[in-house]
Amino acid sequence: MTQPVIAPDHIPADLYDVIAALCRTSIDVAAIIAKGPLGQSLGNLVGENSDGDGQKALDVLCDEMFTAALTRENVRWYASEEQETVNSLNENGKYALAIDPLDGSSNIDVNVSIGTIFSIFEAKDDAEASFLRPASEQVCGGYVVYGPQTALVVTFGAGTQMYVLDPDTKVFILVEEKMTIAPTSKEFAINASNYRHWVQPVRAYVDNCLAGKDGPHGKDYNMRWVGSLVAETHRILSRGGIFLYPSDARKGYENGRLRMIYECAPIAFVIEQAGGRATDGETPILERQVDTLHGRVPLVFGSAEKVTRVAEHHNMPAV
Template sequence: MPGHYMMLDDFLLRTLEGQRDEAGAYRLRTVLGEIALAVRAIAAMIERVMLDGSMGAGGDAGLNLEAAARELMVALCERSACVAGYAAAGAGAMRATAAVAGASGVSGVSERGGYLLAFEALDGAAQIAENGVAGSVFSVREAACESTEELTQDAAWLRGGAAQWAAAYALYGPSTLLVLTLGRGTYGFTLDRSSGTFVLTHRAMCVPDEGPELAIDGAREHAWEPPVLRYVRECRAGSAGEREREFSLRFGGCAVADVHRILTRGGVGIVPREPREALGASGLALMHAAQPLALLVEQAGGAASTGRARVLELLPGALDERTGIVLGSKSEVARLERYHREYERGVDRPFNSPLFNERSLFRPEACA
C-alpha cells in the first residue's frame, strides 16, 4: 500500500483532534472503527453467500441476509465498550447494551460516555441474489442520559437529526465503500480487501449544483402527491419541456445506491410521502436512514427536505417513524419545495367545475 494513502484510523485521529475532549474523541473513534469492522464483515458475508448460496434463493435470500446483517450489528453493539444503546430498523425497539444494562446508576452511561447507534443493517438486500447493489446506513448520537433506565425511554432517542455526531453509509458493489461525515464535510473510503483496511479515496465530496439524475420508484406514481408528480413530469419532458434539458430517470431499489450516485453526479433522489397510506407509514425510516443520509448530503453541499421542512430539523414522534424525503442538489430540492408551497396555496391546482368537470371552459388547459 503506497505510503501517501490515508487510512480511516488516521483520518479519524486527525479530524477529531480538538473537536472533542480526548476521552470523547477516543470513544467516537472507537464506535466508527467498529462500524467499519461491521461493514467489512457484512461485505465478506455477501461474497460468501454469492459463492455457496447458503442464504437460499430469490426473496428468501434477501430476507435471510438482512436478518443476518442485523444480528451481526447487534452483536457488535453488545460487545462494544462505547455503544450504550442501539436501535435497528425493523426491530421495533431501542435497547441498552448488556454492559450498560448491567450497570447501576449514573456510572452506566455518563461516566462511560457511550453513544447511541441507529442503523439499517442492509438496505436493498433482495437485490443481492441478482448480484445487485446493497447498502447499510448508520447514525451516531451521544447518549445524553443521566441513568441507565433512560436509555430505553423515548426521550433519549427522539431528538432532531442535528444531534448526530456522525453518520455513515456503506455501499456493497464491485468495491465496498464507506462514506462518512463527522459534521465537517463528507468523505469516502474504499475497502482494500488485501489488507482489510479502508483507504480515503473520495476527499471532501461535493454534490454538483446541477445533475442529470432523478431517482424515484416510477411504479408508485399512482400514489405520488401532486407536487412530486408535477416535478417528475417536467423532468420526463426533457429538453422539449419547461426544464429545457435532459434527465436520466433511475431507480436502483436501494436508497444508499441512489444517494451515492447523486453525491457523485448531482441531481435529486425522491422517496415520496404517500398520503393514501397512514401518516408516517411511507418513505424512509426517519432516524435509521433519512436523517443520517440527510446529514451526509448536506455536508457535501446538498440539501435534504420533506418538501415542507428540513429533514434534520424533524423531531421524531416514534422510533419507527418514516418520512418522505427529497435530497440532492440544492437547486432541485428548492424547486420541489416551491412546488409543495404552490400546491398548498392552491396556485397550481386546476379548477374543478362541479357542473362541467372535465369539459369546463374554466379549466386552465382549456384557456391555454
C-alpha cells in the same frame, strides 16, 4: 500490534473505536455478500420486522453481527430497524447508535449494491429519547456500500468523507476528504409506477423533467431507480441528481416509507455536509424529528438546485 481497520486521521478520537467496529463488521458482511449463492440462502424470507416488512436471512444475521461488535464499544443504546425496541449495550457508553443493518436487502439475489446505514447521537439517560430528537443533533451519520468496491461514506459534521476498503490489506483508506455533490444534473430517481398516487407538487416536478428540453427545465433528463437507498445515495454523491420517495395516497404511505431514524436522518446529514439538500419535500430533514422509533417521513435529496425546485412546487397554489 494488530493493523487498524481504518486509519485514525480525520475521525474524532472518541468516535474512532465505534467507527472501527462498524468497519470490521462491514468487512465480514461484505465477504458474506460476495459469496452469493455459494454461501447460505441469504435472500430467503425468515419473518417480518416490527413494521411488517419482510426480513431476509441476511437482515437478521447482519443485525446480530453489528450488535455483537458494538457491545464492546462506547455505545450505550442500540436501535435497529430490525428490532422493535432499543437495546442497552454498555451502561457507561457515551453514544446512541441507530442502524439499518442491511439496506436494500430485496436486491441480495440480483447482485445490486446494498449497504449499511447508521446514525450516532450522544446518549441520554432515556433510551428512546436518545433517538427521538431533531436530526440536526446527530454527531455522526453515514453508510457502508457493498458494491464493486466496499466503501464507507461518513460525516462528523465537518464535511463528508469517503473511505474505500483495500481488499489486500483489509483497511479502509481515505480517498475523498471533502465530497461535493454536483450542483445540478440531468438525472432523477423515483418509482414512476406510483405516479397516480403522488401529490400534485411531485407530479408537477416529474412532469417538468419528462418534458425535457421543451419543458421549463430546458434540458432532457434520464430517470434512475435502483430500489436500494444506499446505491441511490452513492450515485447522487458521485455525480449529482435528485432522489424522491414522497408521501402518496396509498394506505401506509401517507408519510412515505423510509424510516427517519435509520435511513432519512443519516442520509440527510451526509448529503447536506456534501453541499446538497435533503427535505421531506418542503422542510429540511435535519429540522425534523419523529415520535416513534420506526416513524417514517417523505425524503427528497440531492443537488441543491433540484431539491429547491421540488420545494417551490409545494409552495405553488393548487390548480
